[in-house]
Amino acid sequence: MAPEHRLFSHSLPQSLWRAEVVKHQEAVLAHQQGISLYSLMEQAGLAAFKLLQCKWPDAMRILVLAGGGNNGGDALVVARLANQAGKQVKVLALGDLERMPSEAQQALAAWKAEGGQLELSKQLDWPCDAIIDGVLGIGLNSEVRAPLQALFAQVNQSGVPVLALDLPSGLSADTGKLLGCAIKASATICFIAAKQGLFTGQAPEYVGKLVFAGLGLSDLFEQQNTTAVSRADYAQLSSMLAPRTKNAHKGxxxxxxxxxxxxxxxxxxxxxxxxxxxxxxxxxxxxxxxxxxxxxxxxxxxxxxxxxxxxxxxxxxxxxxxxxxxxxxxxxxxxxxxxxxxxxxxxxxxxxxxxxxxxxxxxxxxxxxxxxxxxxxxxxxxxxxxxxxxxxxxxxxxxxxxxxxxxxxxxxxxxxxxxxxxxxxxxxxxxxxxxxxxxxxxxxxxxxxxxxxxxxxxxxxxxxxxxxxxxxxxxxxxxxxxxxxxxxxxxxxxxxxxxxxxxxxx
CATH class of the missing domain: 3.40.1190.20 (Ribokinase)
Incomplete structure (x- = not known):
């Protein structure tokens, strides 16, 4: 695989977080740093696009699944960048994109300004080399509805590699529970802070290779917030396995x-x-x-x-x-x-x-x-x-x-x-x-x-x-x-x- 890009890392944070904390603090930290939420969305989309290029450099036909929230906005940024790179891009609108949050609306406008189109189909009917999952994001707390269930099944059966943005759609960010069904990702890029549900429950079957993009806010996020949940790390814990003293005995x-x-x-x-x-x-x-x-x-x-x-x-x-x-x-x-x-x-x-x-x-x-x-x-x-x-x-x-x-x-x-x-x-x-x-x-x-x-x-x-x-x-x-x-x-x-x-x- 190509070397890691500076915008993302395979090295994961130790601290793990609930989705509501990350969602709330994202806006707070962006304001503190004088960064617009749309600029943050651009950074997330760029990190995801660079990961797409690193993992599947030969993928030329990119299918983007965009939901009606900010996860869909991230996906639209990826779509625009892929289009600019000369790839064939098709965007399936899987929510009411006209009623997206304001920053996602900007991403939608930028996509349309470059001649980008939106398809309303919920069928996987276009041959593609890679799929971007930006459907549901970290805010989902109810089961996936029937029309999306059929699409998710098609994606999982397609054999096409999938890059999930923040977490695979249909997975609970807090528990790793399957909310009816979920997209099975080949790789997932997690933004700002690692969500605890990515590491337990059904998540190991659906997350694929997990990488992290702090978007310039991860250090500040950890400084200003506390969590009781973290990853168990052998490298840290093994410090208790010091060599025995020279006079050690069985007793x-x-x-x-x-x-x-x-x-x-x-x-x-x-x-x-x-x-x-x-x-x-x-x-x-x-x-x-x-x-x-x-x-x-x-x-x-x-x-x-x-x-x-x-x-x-x-x-x-x-x-x-x-x-x-x-x-x-x-x-x-x-x-x-x-x-x-x-x-x-x-x-x-x-x-x-x-x-x-x-x-x-x-x-x-x-x-x-x-x-x-x-x-x-x-x-x-x-x-x-x-x-x-x-x-x-x-x-x-x-x-x-x-x-x-x-x-x-x-x-x-x-x-x-x-x-x-x-x-x-x-x-x-x-x-x-x-x-x-x-x-x-x-x-x-x-x-x-x-x-x-x-x-x-x-x-x-x-x-x-x-x-x-x-x-x-x-x-x-x-x-x-x-x-x-x-x-x-x-x-x-x-x-x-x-x-x-x-x-x-x-």
Whole structure:
């Protein structure tokens, strides 16, 4: 690909914002800087046009989809610039362009002044090399209406590359929720500030390659506004992975006690335990069903594996008392054995990670603690909040925050764009990872990673930061494993890459 143009960057801001904040502050900051909103629209259109040229330099027939708002105005600027560059341009008017905001009206007038025409068709009936999506923008909060639904489907089925302006039309800028349907972009150029919905929910499937154009206002925007939501960044978080002291020993590197692996589920607790070892925990104890004892330690003799029965918990209680971190849930089940072990693990305030069926047990008898990390997938999150999975996925950020408020500690809501919510109201979104992670055992590995990190670093760092680092390591390890292909990737394939990532100098 051609080098990045100075008007845009593939480097994304850390801070993430709600659409209403950006929309309001855009006008405020433009006024402070003595910039007209139309001039800002011109800059946005120019940045988008330069990106179009960089990504698809041979595209000569450009179809521009222009809605009735400022997003449509941005698209009309792109249309005019493409026309000036000698490209064939067709503009579909997908709203009442005559009633656009004043700055968009100027863009419309400039397009018409150069002989530009508007087509009223809502059909994709013109052969084109690239499509500009300027239909709905960041203000959409209701479902896409029927005429546009058919057009969006045509766009998605066309095989033509799409450049979305600010965000793909039909996607919620705040939640990443699909508002009925959306245009699937090949690339999206985000203006002024990064919108939080671009990084979670359905967004990863629709955004394509995300680039950023600050339009000269991004630094001032961040200086004058505050947000609790940001991207989880391994480069920043890995500072806690300092080299060990020369006199380090296993006792100084933390002890993880993992409880789980019910009948037929030995693999879950084994993968979690090995992930704790690979993350650097000095000692790892596993407590499981008697028939799993040999299976769990086979091939990984470094694990200390003990059988535990529901009517004999003395050994479990003693070992739990020695642990720096406890992990309960992988392969736990919800039978009498699981129900007997669950309160023993939570009998004191040692830092604890709760996952899988342990979360389902918690949902039955909710309680609140500070010193734990809860790692639900959307189904478990729905049970924790007594709602539907659809409600969780409709606003993943709000769901993670609700779980954190109800249960305390830190909530890690797994999925595309994993959400980490902390007790100070802070939220991190982790955008690494890939669809190859859609296989059994990935969540168990994450539990082991975070458990191993807690055991080593809870004395110096917050559970929130540790959880964020663990999520980054997990996703990045999966991305490295996926270099050999996403389909067929196993949770255990992450192990060698976990070891690399917890040693950032390697």
């Amino acid at each position: 100084s590197c933390g002890r993880v006690a993992l409880v789980g692996g019910n009948v037929g589920m030995a693999g879950a607790i084994r993968m979690a335990a090995e992930a704790s070892l690979r993350t650097g925990a000095g000692l790892v104890n596993v407590f499981t069903q008697a028939q799993n004892q040999f299976v769990v330690c086979t091939g990984r003799p470094e694990l200390m594996v003990a059988a535990v029965a529901s009517d004999s918990l003395q050994q479990l209680d003693w070992c739990l008392a020695q642990a720096s971190c406890k992990v309960i849930g992988p392969g736990l089940g919800q039978d009498e054995w699981a129900q007997a072990l669950f309160p023993s693990v939570l009998s004191d305030d040692t830092a604890c990670l709760v996952d899988a069926d342990a979360l389902n047990l918690l949902a039955r008898a909710p309680e609140q603690r500070k010193q734990w990390v809860l790692t639900p997938h959307p189904g478990e999150a729905a049970r924790l909040l007594n709602c539907s999975v659809a409600e969780i996925e409709a606003d993943r950020i709000a769901a993670a925050q609700s779980i954190q408020r109800r249960y305390g500690g830190v909530c890690v809501l797994k999925g595309a764009g994993t959400i980490v919510a902390g007790e100070q109201g802070q939220v991190k979104i982790c955008s690494v990872g890939n669809p190859g992670m859609a296989s059994g055992g990935m969540g168990d590995v994450l539990s082991g990673i975070i458990g191993g990190l807690i055991a080593q670093f809870a004395a110096k760092h917050s559970l929130f930061d540790i959880a964020c680092l663990g999520v980054c390591i997990h996703g990045m390890a999966a991305d490295r494993a996926a270099e050999q292909g996403e389909r067929g990737m196993l949770a255990s394939d992450l192990m060698p890459f976990i070891r690399q990532l917890v040693n950032p100098k390697l």
